[in-house]
Amino acid sequence: MTISGSCFCGAVTYxxxxxxxxxxxxHCSMCRKAFSAQASAYALVExxxxxxxxxxxxxTNYESKHGAGLQFCSKCGSTLCGTYKGMIHGVTLGCVDGNPDIALDRHIFVGSKALWETVPEGVPQYEELPPENA
Structure with a gap:
């Protein structure tokens, strides 16, 4: 399967x-601030x-003191992927072009979600990381 993605201005493609x-x-506070939204939607990639x-x-790269980071277009600001210790870890689903043939299978860090947000039911929710990722 081939999946493509691009930023808002189209200058960066993958x-x-x-x-x-x-x-x-x-739904962690870091993702809410980085994406200017109630949450970030992303999927892991090899x-x-x-x-x-x-x-x-x-x-442009940003890396937190814990090693988690983001790569975003310096022209339009679109966040394209997440990194861990400088290595690409996942892609933001909002920048995927077309149908990536995947659905959200969990909501993480709902314990620190915005007070005004309602998380949809029917998908597993975790206060922090799921046990297999902790």
Whole structure:
């Protein structure tokens, strides 16, 4: 399966030769601020299956003191992927072009969600990380 993605202005593009996995919505305060939204929606990807096609020099990196980070377009501000200790870990589902053939399978860090947010029912919710990721 080939999945493509791009930023809002179209300057940065990527391709994934494989499948996304473990789609989730993170409600932690860090993701809320980084995405200016109630949560971030992203899926994990194998680094070996991911490749930048254009605009890689336009990427800006941010890494927290815990090693979790983001890469975003310095032109339009779109957050394209998440990193861990400098390595691509996942892609934001909002920047995937077309149908990635995946659905959110969990909501994480709902213990720190915004007070005004209602998390939909029917999908597993975790106060922090799921036990297998803790």
């Amino acid at each position: 391709k994934i030769e494989g499948k996304l996995r473990d789609a989730r919505s993170c 680094q070996s299956e991911f490749r930048w096609l254009s605009g890689e020099k336009l990427l």
